[in-house]
Amino acid sequence: MFFMMHCKMPRLHRNKTAIDKHRKSSLRNMKRAKIHKALIRLALKCYNAGFVFGWQQQSIIVNKLVIFGVGLIGGSLALALKQQGAVQHVVGVGRRPQSLQQAIALGAIDEAHEDVGLAMHEADMVVIATPVSQTPAILQAILPHLNDKTVITDVGSTKSDIAAYVAQVAKQATHPEKLLAQFVGAHPIAGAEKSGVSAARADLFQAKNVVLTPSEHNTEQHIQAVQSMWEQCGARICRMTASEHDAIFASVSHLPHLLAFALVHDIASRDNADQLFAFAASGFRDFTRIAGSSPEMWRDISLANRDALLSELDQYQAELSRLQKMLQQSDAQGLQEFLEHASQARNAWAKQRE
Numbered sequence: 001m002f003f004m005m006h007c008k009m010p011r012l013h014r015n016k017t018a019i020d021k022h023r024k025s026s027l028r029n030m031k032r033a034k035i036h037k038a039l040i041r042l043a044l045k046c047y048n049a050g051f052v053f054g055w056q057q058q059s060i061i062v063n064k065l066v067i068f069g070v071g072l073i074g075g076s077l078a079l080a081l082k083q084q085g086a087v088q089h090v091v092g093v094g095r096r097p098q099s100l101q102q103a104i105a106l107g108a109i110d111e112a113h114e115d116v117g118l119a120m121h122e123a124d125m126v127v128i129a130t131p132v133s134q135t136p137a138i139l140q141a142i143l144p145h146l147n148d149k150t151v152i153t154d155v156g157s158t159k160s161d162i163a164a165y166v167a168q169v170a171k172q173a174t175h176p177e178k179l180l181a182q183f184v185g186a187h188p189i190a191g192a193e194k195s196g197v198s199a200a201r202a203d204l205f206q207a208k209n210v211v212l213t214p215s216e217h218n219t220e221q222h223i224q225a226v227q228s229m230w231e232q233c234g235a236r237i238c239r240m241t242a243s244e245h246d247a248i249f250a251s252v253s254h255l256p257h258l259l260a261f262a263l264v265h266d267i268a269s270r271d272n273a274d275q276l277f278a279f280a281a282s283g284f285r286d287f288t289r290i291a292g293s294s295p296e297m298w299r300d301i302s303l304a305n306r307d308a309l310l311s312e313l314d315q316y317q318a319e320l321s322r323l324q325k326m327l328q329q330s331d332a333q334g335l336q337e338f339l340e341h342a343s344q345a346r347n348a349w350a351k352q353r354e
Helices: 002-049 072-083 097-105 116-120 132-145 160-170 176-182 220-232 242-268 273-279 282-292 295-304 306-328 332-352
Strands: 062-068 087-093 125-128 151-154 183-188 209-213 236-239
Touching (some): 116 132, 151 176, 151 220, 160 176, 160 183, 160 242, 176 183, 183 242, 209 220, 209 242, 220 236, 306 332
Parallel strands (some): 062 125, 125 151, 151 183
8 A cells, every 4th residue: 555655756756847837837828818919909008199100190181182282382292192192182283384394203293284174183182372362263173173182281371361362263163161161371481592393301390380271161180181291290389360360470480571672672773782792791691591492482471461561561561660760869878779689589489499
Protein backbone atom coordinates (compact mmCIF):
# COMPACT_ATOMS: atom_id res chain seq x y z
CA MET A 1 0.00 0.00 0.00
CA PHE A 2 2.72 2.39 0.91
CA PHE A 3 4.50 1.53 -2.28
CA MET A 4 1.41 2.12 -4.33
CA MET A 5 0.76 5.45 -2.69
CA HIS A 6 4.37 6.37 -3.11
CA CYS A 7 4.14 5.53 -6.78
CA LYS A 8 0.97 7.58 -7.35
CA MET A 9 2.16 10.75 -5.70
CA PRO A 10 4.49 11.85 -8.51
CA ARG A 11 1.60 11.57 -10.99
CA LEU A 12 -0.57 13.79 -8.78
CA HIS A 13 2.28 16.25 -8.46
CA ARG A 14 2.80 16.23 -12.19
CA ASN A 15 -0.93 16.75 -12.83
CA LYS A 16 -1.04 19.66 -10.37
CA THR A 17 1.95 21.25 -12.07
CA ALA A 18 0.30 20.86 -15.46
CA ILE A 19 -2.94 22.33 -14.18
CA ASP A 20 -1.08 25.32 -12.73
CA LYS A 21 0.71 25.87 -16.02
CA HIS A 22 -2.58 25.61 -17.89
CA ARG A 23 -4.20 28.12 -15.54
CA LYS A 24 -1.29 30.56 -15.94
CA SER A 25 -1.41 30.15 -19.70
CA SER A 26 -5.15 30.77 -19.71
CA LEU A 27 -4.72 33.87 -17.60
CA ARG A 28 -2.05 35.16 -19.97
CA ASN A 29 -4.32 34.47 -22.96
CA MET A 30 -7.21 36.24 -21.23
CA LYS A 31 -4.98 39.25 -20.53
CA ARG A 32 -3.81 39.25 -24.13
CA ALA A 33 -7.44 39.08 -25.34
CA LYS A 34 -8.41 41.98 -23.08
CA ILE A 35 -5.46 44.03 -24.30
CA HIS A 36 -6.28 43.14 -27.90
CA LYS A 37 -9.93 44.23 -27.43
CA ALA A 38 -8.79 47.43 -25.72
CA LEU A 39 -6.45 48.19 -28.64
CA ILE A 40 -9.28 47.59 -31.11
CA ARG A 41 -11.55 49.95 -29.16
CA LEU A 42 -8.76 52.55 -29.06
CA ALA A 43 -8.13 52.19 -32.78
CA LEU A 44 -11.85 52.67 -33.50
CA LYS A 45 -11.93 55.77 -31.31
CA CYS A 46 -8.87 57.17 -33.08
CA TYR A 47 -10.40 56.42 -36.48
CA ASN A 48 -13.69 58.09 -35.59
CA ALA A 49 -11.78 61.07 -34.22
CA GLY A 50 -9.90 61.38 -37.52
CA PHE A 51 -6.60 59.69 -36.65
CA VAL A 52 -5.16 56.37 -37.71
CA PHE A 53 -2.02 55.19 -35.90
CA GLY A 54 -0.95 58.74 -35.15
CA TRP A 55 -1.66 60.14 -38.62
CA GLN A 56 -4.63 62.31 -39.39
CA GLN A 57 -7.25 60.46 -41.38
CA GLN A 58 -7.66 61.87 -44.87
CA SER A 59 -11.31 61.92 -45.88
CA ILE A 60 -12.92 63.34 -48.98
CA ILE A 61 -15.38 66.08 -48.06
CA VAL A 62 -15.86 67.43 -51.61
CA ASN A 63 -16.36 65.03 -54.49
CA LYS A 64 -16.46 67.59 -57.28
CA LEU A 65 -15.26 71.14 -56.71
CA VAL A 66 -15.81 73.80 -59.38
CA ILE A 67 -13.72 76.97 -59.08
CA PHE A 68 -14.53 80.08 -61.09
CA GLY A 69 -11.28 82.05 -61.22
CA VAL A 70 -8.28 79.85 -60.53
CA GLY A 71 -5.89 82.57 -59.35
CA LEU A 72 -4.03 83.06 -56.08
CA ILE A 73 -6.99 82.30 -53.80
CA GLY A 74 -8.81 79.75 -55.95
CA GLY A 75 -5.58 77.96 -56.84
CA SER A 76 -4.37 77.90 -53.23
CA LEU A 77 -7.71 76.51 -52.06
CA ALA A 78 -7.53 73.70 -54.60
CA LEU A 79 -3.90 72.88 -53.72
CA ALA A 80 -4.67 72.83 -49.99
CA LEU A 81 -7.65 70.50 -50.39
CA LYS A 82 -5.68 68.20 -52.68
CA GLN A 83 -2.80 68.08 -50.22
CA GLN A 84 -5.23 67.01 -47.47
CA GLY A 85 -6.92 64.44 -49.69
CA ALA A 86 -10.19 66.28 -49.07
CA VAL A 87 -11.30 66.68 -52.69
CA GLN A 88 -11.71 64.08 -55.39
CA HIS A 89 -11.95 66.17 -58.56
CA VAL A 90 -11.39 69.89 -59.26
CA VAL A 91 -12.68 71.71 -62.34
CA GLY A 92 -11.54 75.21 -63.23
CA VAL A 93 -13.54 77.81 -65.15
CA GLY A 94 -12.00 81.10 -66.26
CA ARG A 95 -11.58 83.73 -68.93
CA ARG A 96 -7.99 82.92 -69.85
CA PRO A 97 -7.30 79.42 -71.29
CA GLN A 98 -3.57 79.93 -70.75
CA SER A 99 -4.07 80.46 -67.00
CA LEU A 100 -6.27 77.37 -66.77
CA GLN A 101 -3.67 75.26 -68.54
CA GLN A 102 -1.07 76.59 -66.13
CA ALA A 103 -3.36 75.60 -63.24
CA ILE A 104 -3.56 72.06 -64.63
CA ALA A 105 0.22 71.93 -65.02
CA LEU A 106 0.69 73.07 -61.40
CA GLY A 107 -1.72 70.40 -60.18
CA ALA A 108 -4.27 72.88 -58.83
CA ILE A 109 -7.11 71.60 -61.04
CA ASP A 110 -7.77 68.34 -62.86
CA GLU A 111 -9.56 69.78 -65.88
CA ALA A 112 -10.76 73.08 -67.33
CA HIS A 113 -14.06 73.90 -69.00
CA GLU A 114 -15.38 76.86 -70.94
CA ASP A 115 -18.85 75.30 -70.97
CA VAL A 116 -20.47 76.13 -67.61
CA GLY A 117 -23.02 73.33 -68.00
CA LEU A 118 -20.32 70.68 -68.36
CA ALA A 119 -18.31 72.15 -65.51
CA MET A 120 -21.31 72.17 -63.19
CA HIS A 121 -22.43 68.60 -63.89
CA GLU A 122 -22.79 66.80 -60.52
CA ALA A 123 -20.85 69.55 -58.72
CA ASP A 124 -21.33 69.52 -54.96
CA MET A 125 -19.25 72.65 -54.21
CA VAL A 126 -18.86 75.81 -56.30
CA VAL A 127 -16.38 78.53 -55.32
CA ILE A 128 -16.53 81.93 -57.01
CA ALA A 129 -12.98 83.28 -56.76
CA THR A 130 -13.15 86.00 -59.39
CA PRO A 131 -13.19 89.78 -58.92
CA VAL A 132 -16.42 90.79 -57.17
CA SER A 133 -17.88 92.54 -60.23
CA GLN A 134 -18.06 89.20 -62.11
CA THR A 135 -20.21 87.53 -59.45
CA PRO A 136 -23.68 88.44 -60.85
CA ALA A 137 -22.85 87.03 -64.30
CA ILE A 138 -21.45 83.83 -62.80
CA LEU A 139 -24.51 83.34 -60.58
CA GLN A 140 -26.77 83.76 -63.61
CA ALA A 141 -24.67 81.29 -65.61
CA ILE A 142 -24.74 78.54 -62.98
CA LEU A 143 -28.39 78.99 -61.97
CA PRO A 144 -29.83 76.55 -64.59
CA HIS A 145 -27.29 73.89 -63.65
CA LEU A 146 -27.65 73.72 -59.87
CA ASN A 147 -28.63 70.41 -58.34
CA ASP A 148 -30.10 69.86 -54.90
CA LYS A 149 -26.76 69.01 -53.29
CA THR A 150 -24.75 71.94 -54.71
CA VAL A 151 -23.36 74.44 -52.21
CA ILE A 152 -22.12 77.79 -53.55
CA THR A 153 -19.67 80.10 -51.84
CA ASP A 154 -17.30 82.92 -52.73
CA VAL A 155 -14.05 84.51 -51.52
CA GLY A 156 -14.99 88.17 -52.02
CA SER A 157 -13.60 90.89 -49.76
CA THR A 158 -17.01 92.60 -49.59
CA LYS A 159 -20.15 90.79 -48.51
CA SER A 160 -23.21 93.09 -48.52
CA ASP A 161 -23.01 93.61 -52.27
CA ILE A 162 -22.56 89.86 -52.84
CA ALA A 163 -25.66 89.14 -50.75
CA ALA A 164 -27.56 91.69 -52.84
CA TYR A 165 -26.35 90.01 -56.08
CA VAL A 166 -27.57 86.62 -54.83
CA ALA A 167 -30.99 88.02 -53.92
CA GLN A 168 -31.26 89.75 -57.31
CA VAL A 169 -30.36 86.64 -59.33
CA ALA A 170 -32.57 84.42 -57.15
CA LYS A 171 -35.63 86.40 -58.30
CA GLN A 172 -35.05 85.03 -61.81
CA ALA A 173 -35.20 81.42 -60.60
CA THR A 174 -38.25 79.18 -60.60
CA HIS A 175 -37.53 78.48 -56.94
CA PRO A 176 -35.75 81.58 -55.56
CA GLU A 177 -35.37 80.04 -52.10
CA LYS A 178 -33.13 77.35 -53.58
CA LEU A 179 -30.29 79.71 -54.56
CA LEU A 180 -30.74 81.77 -51.38
CA ALA A 181 -30.33 78.63 -49.27
CA GLN A 182 -27.40 77.20 -51.23
CA PHE A 183 -25.18 80.31 -51.22
CA VAL A 184 -22.97 80.85 -48.16
CA GLY A 185 -20.75 83.96 -48.24
CA ALA A 186 -17.11 83.61 -47.20
CA HIS A 187 -13.96 85.73 -47.07
CA PRO A 188 -10.53 84.15 -46.46
CA ILE A 189 -8.26 86.71 -44.78
CA ALA A 190 -5.16 85.70 -46.67
CA GLY A 191 -3.34 86.89 -49.72
CA ALA A 192 -0.08 88.06 -51.18
CA GLU A 193 1.24 90.99 -53.16
CA LYS A 194 1.35 88.76 -56.25
CA SER A 195 -1.74 87.50 -58.03
CA GLY A 196 -2.41 84.62 -60.39
CA VAL A 197 -2.25 80.85 -60.05
CA SER A 198 1.55 80.91 -60.32
CA ALA A 199 1.58 82.51 -56.84
CA ALA A 200 -0.79 79.89 -55.36
CA ARG A 201 0.45 77.70 -52.51
CA ALA A 202 -1.13 75.00 -50.36
CA ASP A 203 -0.26 76.62 -47.01
CA LEU A 204 -1.74 80.05 -47.79
CA PHE A 205 -4.66 79.60 -45.36
CA GLN A 206 -2.82 77.88 -42.51
CA ALA A 207 -3.81 79.55 -39.20
CA LYS A 208 -5.55 82.34 -41.16
CA ASN A 209 -9.05 83.64 -40.46
CA VAL A 210 -11.92 82.86 -42.79
CA VAL A 211 -15.09 84.86 -42.17
CA LEU A 212 -18.41 83.24 -43.03
CA THR A 213 -21.41 85.52 -43.53
CA PRO A 214 -24.38 83.14 -43.58
CA SER A 215 -27.87 84.47 -44.19
CA GLU A 216 -31.18 83.57 -42.59
CA HIS A 217 -31.90 81.38 -45.63
CA ASN A 218 -28.96 79.01 -45.04
CA THR A 219 -29.29 75.72 -43.22
CA GLU A 220 -26.60 74.64 -40.78
CA GLN A 221 -25.78 71.82 -43.20
CA HIS A 222 -24.91 74.28 -45.97
CA ILE A 223 -22.88 76.45 -43.61
CA GLN A 224 -21.03 73.45 -42.21
CA ALA A 225 -20.12 72.24 -45.70
CA VAL A 226 -18.30 75.52 -46.41
CA GLN A 227 -16.78 75.64 -42.92
CA SER A 228 -15.44 72.08 -43.19
CA MET A 229 -13.84 72.87 -46.54
CA TRP A 230 -11.92 75.82 -45.12
CA GLU A 231 -10.99 73.94 -41.95
CA GLN A 232 -9.35 71.30 -44.14
CA CYS A 233 -7.11 74.13 -45.40
CA GLY A 234 -5.99 74.90 -41.83
CA ALA A 235 -8.11 78.04 -41.47
CA ARG A 236 -9.80 79.44 -38.36
CA ILE A 237 -13.50 80.10 -38.87
CA CYS A 238 -15.60 82.96 -37.52
CA ARG A 239 -19.11 84.04 -38.41
CA MET A 240 -20.65 87.51 -38.65
CA THR A 241 -23.22 89.41 -40.67
CA ALA A 242 -22.37 90.90 -44.05
CA SER A 243 -22.73 94.46 -42.77
CA GLU A 244 -20.48 93.80 -39.77
CA HIS A 245 -17.89 92.32 -42.09
CA ASP A 246 -17.86 95.28 -44.46
CA ALA A 247 -17.52 97.86 -41.67
CA ILE A 248 -14.60 96.01 -40.09
CA PHE A 249 -12.66 95.36 -43.27
CA ALA A 250 -13.12 98.86 -44.63
CA SER A 251 -11.00 99.93 -41.66
CA VAL A 252 -8.33 97.23 -41.41
CA SER A 253 -7.99 96.01 -44.99
CA HIS A 254 -9.55 98.18 -47.66
CA LEU A 255 -8.26 101.51 -46.35
CA PRO A 256 -4.64 100.28 -45.91
CA HIS A 257 -4.64 99.02 -49.50
CA LEU A 258 -5.83 102.36 -50.86
CA LEU A 259 -3.21 104.19 -48.76
CA ALA A 260 -0.45 101.97 -50.14
CA PHE A 261 -1.66 102.47 -53.71
CA ALA A 262 -1.91 106.24 -53.12
CA LEU A 263 1.62 106.59 -51.79
CA VAL A 264 3.18 104.61 -54.65
CA HIS A 265 1.05 106.53 -57.17
CA ASP A 266 2.25 109.82 -55.69
CA ILE A 267 5.94 108.84 -55.79
CA ALA A 268 5.66 107.35 -59.29
CA SER A 269 3.99 110.52 -60.62
CA ARG A 270 6.81 112.87 -59.58
CA ASP A 271 9.48 114.13 -61.95
CA ASN A 272 12.26 112.60 -59.83
CA ALA A 273 10.47 109.27 -59.34
CA ASP A 274 13.50 107.22 -60.42
CA GLN A 275 15.70 108.93 -57.87
CA LEU A 276 13.10 108.47 -55.09
CA PHE A 277 12.64 104.78 -55.84
CA ALA A 278 16.41 104.31 -55.95
CA PHE A 279 16.67 105.36 -52.31
CA ALA A 280 13.51 103.64 -51.06
CA ALA A 281 14.38 100.94 -48.51
CA SER A 282 12.70 98.49 -46.14
CA GLY A 283 10.24 100.98 -44.63
CA PHE A 284 8.87 101.89 -48.05
CA ARG A 285 8.90 98.23 -49.10
CA ASP A 286 6.92 97.07 -46.04
CA PHE A 287 4.39 99.91 -46.20
CA THR A 288 3.72 99.52 -49.92
CA ARG A 289 3.90 95.72 -50.27
CA ILE A 290 0.15 95.44 -50.82
CA ALA A 291 0.23 98.01 -53.61
CA GLY A 292 1.47 95.15 -55.77
CA SER A 293 -1.96 93.47 -55.49
CA SER A 294 -4.41 93.08 -58.35
CA PRO A 295 -5.69 96.55 -59.46
CA GLU A 296 -8.86 95.01 -60.92
CA MET A 297 -9.71 93.28 -57.67
CA TRP A 298 -9.11 96.36 -55.53
CA ARG A 299 -11.06 98.57 -57.92
CA ASP A 300 -14.06 96.29 -57.44
CA ILE A 301 -13.61 96.06 -53.66
CA SER A 302 -13.31 99.83 -53.27
CA LEU A 303 -16.44 100.54 -55.29
CA ALA A 304 -18.42 97.72 -53.69
CA ASN A 305 -17.66 98.97 -50.16
CA ARG A 306 -17.70 102.64 -51.15
CA ASP A 307 -19.81 104.05 -48.31
CA ALA A 308 -17.85 102.41 -45.50
CA LEU A 309 -14.56 103.25 -47.22
CA LEU A 310 -15.47 106.93 -47.69
CA SER A 311 -16.22 107.12 -43.97
CA GLU A 312 -12.82 105.59 -43.18
CA LEU A 313 -11.05 108.00 -45.53
CA ASP A 314 -12.72 110.94 -43.78
CA GLN A 315 -11.51 109.67 -40.43
CA TYR A 316 -7.99 109.07 -41.74
CA GLN A 317 -7.83 112.54 -43.29
CA ALA A 318 -8.77 113.92 -39.88
CA GLU A 319 -5.79 112.08 -38.40
CA LEU A 320 -3.52 113.50 -41.10
CA SER A 321 -4.84 116.97 -40.32
CA ARG A 322 -3.96 116.46 -36.65
CA LEU A 323 -0.42 115.47 -37.63
CA GLN A 324 -0.13 118.41 -39.98
CA LYS A 325 -1.25 120.83 -37.25
CA MET A 326 1.22 119.40 -34.71
CA LEU A 327 4.05 119.77 -37.20
CA GLN A 328 3.03 123.32 -38.07
CA GLN A 329 2.99 124.23 -34.38
CA SER A 330 6.16 122.21 -33.57
CA ASP A 331 4.12 120.41 -30.92
CA ALA A 332 6.74 117.94 -29.73
CA GLN A 333 4.72 116.66 -26.77
CA GLY A 334 1.56 116.18 -28.81
CA LEU A 335 3.50 114.40 -31.55
CA GLN A 336 5.26 112.17 -28.98
CA GLU A 337 1.93 111.13 -27.41
CA PHE A 338 0.39 110.53 -30.83
CA LEU A 339 3.25 108.28 -31.96
CA GLU A 340 3.49 106.43 -28.62
CA HIS A 341 -0.21 105.61 -28.66
CA ALA A 342 0.07 104.20 -32.18
CA SER A 343 3.29 102.29 -31.42
CA GLN A 344 1.90 100.66 -28.28
CA ALA A 345 -1.32 99.65 -30.01
CA ARG A 346 0.56 98.16 -32.95
CA ASN A 347 2.99 96.19 -30.74
CA ALA A 348 0.14 94.86 -28.60
CA TRP A 349 -1.65 93.67 -31.75
CA ALA A 350 1.52 91.99 -33.06
CA LYS A 351 2.10 90.23 -29.73
CA GLN A 352 -1.42 88.80 -29.75
CA ARG A 353 -0.72 87.23 -33.12
CA GLU A 354 2.48 85.47 -32.06
